[in-house]
Amino acid sequence: MKYLSALFILLLLITSLSCGDRKRSVYRKTMPLMDTIVSISVVSGSKDEAERGMDKAFAAIDRFGTLINFFSEKSELSEINRNAGTRETRVSPETIDVIEMAVITAEKSGGAFDPSIGPVVKLWDFLKRKKPGGEEIRRVLPLIDFRNIVIDRQNSTVFLKNKGMLLDLGGIAKGYAADLAADTLIKSGIRDGLVSIAGDIRTFGVKPDNSPWTIGIKNPRQTGEKDEIIARIRLSGKAISTAGDYERFFIDDNRRYHHLLDPETGYPAGLCRSVSVIAGKAALTDAVSTAVFILGPEKGLKLAQDMGMDAIIIDSSGTIHSTPGIKDILSIEKGN
Amino acid sequence: MKKAIKNTTLADRALFLILLIISAAGFFYSGEALSLGSEVVVEVKGRPVYTLSLDVDMELEVEGSHGHGVVEIKKHKVRMKDAQCDNHICVRQGWISRGAIVCLPNDIVVIVEPGRKTDIDAITG
Known part of the structure; x- marks a missing residue:
C-alpha cells in the first residue's frame, strides 16, 4: 500500500504540474493613446500589482502624448511651433529630452532624420491621396534644418530660429513614450514586461518561463494572413522599431507615395520597403529606423552599426539585409 | 512492487x-x-465590455461615447461594419484578424487578442 501512496502523491504532483505555473502570469492591457493603440504586457504574481503598474504607465504615456501632440493647439509642441522665429518656449523636461534626442539623431544621421520636417509633412495627405506640387515643396525645403533648433537645458526652453519652421516629433515620440512607460513600470516594481506603441516596442526582463519576448516583424508586402510576418526576433531588455512604406501610403501612376519623406527632397524615400532597428532605447530605434530607411541599405546599415545598433532592412527589391549582431536571435520565416 | x-x-x-x-x-x-483561437475584446472608454470568440460569426451593436458602432465577426475576422462618427476611419480599416480597430470619436476599441497558439508577443511594423 506504501507504493500506492507514493504513486498517488506522484500523480498529484504530475497533475498539478500539468496545470502550469499559476504564480507569475502575463497580464495585458490595451488603450487608445497618442492616436494609436498602446499595448502593455507585464509579468507579475499579482493582478492588482500588474493593474497598478499598467495604469501608471498608461498615465505617463497620456501625459507625454498631450505635451507633444502636433495637432492640439494646447500642446507644448504647438507652442514651440507658434513661437518659431519669435521667442523661446519654456517646456517640460520630457519635451526637452525628446527634442534633444531627435536633434542628436539628426546630427548622427547627417540630417536623414530631421525633426524640423514639419513644413513638408504638412503638404502631404496620405489619407486623401494629396500630393503637393514641386514648387510647393521647394518653397518649404529651406525651413527644414535641425541646426536651427536651439535647446537651452538650463532654462528649459526650445527655440526655432526661423518663422514658419515646424517641429514634427512623429518619428521619435512613440518610441520615447514606450521608454517612459517601461521606466514607469520598472519604478513600480515590475521586473518583466513589454510596451508596444504602434510599431515601437520596448522589452524588459523575460516571460514567466524565462524565455525572451518574441517580436514578429511585419511583412511589408503581405498578401494574406499566412505571410503577415516576415521574421521574428527574440528580445530581452531591448527595443525595436520599424519604419515601413506600407503604413500610410497611396499608389498613383504605379508609384508608391508613403509617409517616410526625405528631408532633402521632400518626397518619399524609395530605397527600402521596411527597416527595423534594435537598440536599448525605443526613442532611438524609432528615430534611427526612419534615418536608415531614408539612407537606404548600404549607408543605413553603416549608420546603425556606427551607432552601436542592429538593423534588419528589406530593400526595394525585397532582399533582406541584417547586421551580424542579431544572427542568433533572428529567424526569417520560411518562404521569404 | x-x-x-x-x-x-x-x-x-x-x-x-x-x-x-x-x-x-x-x-x-x-x-x-x-491553443484556443483568438478572442475579440470590445472596449468602451478603456473598459472591456464584450469578450467574443473570433471563431463565432456575429454582429453586435456597441454603444460608444457619442454614438454606436456595429462590430461584425465573420470567417475568423472582425471589422467595424458601421459607426456613428464623422471620419469613418474605423470602418475603412476593413477586416482584421490581428491588431486593433479604434473608433476615436466614440471611444470604442476592438482588439483581437492572439490565440495562445502563437508564440509572438508583439508585432513591429
Missing part, C-alpha cells in the same frame, strides 16, 4: 487507473486549452 499490487483490491486498481487517466488527460487538455 509485485506484492503491493497483489495486495490491492479491484477498487484500488480502478482508482489508480482513473487517477492515471485524469493526470494524463490533464496534459493533453491543458495543451488543448492553451
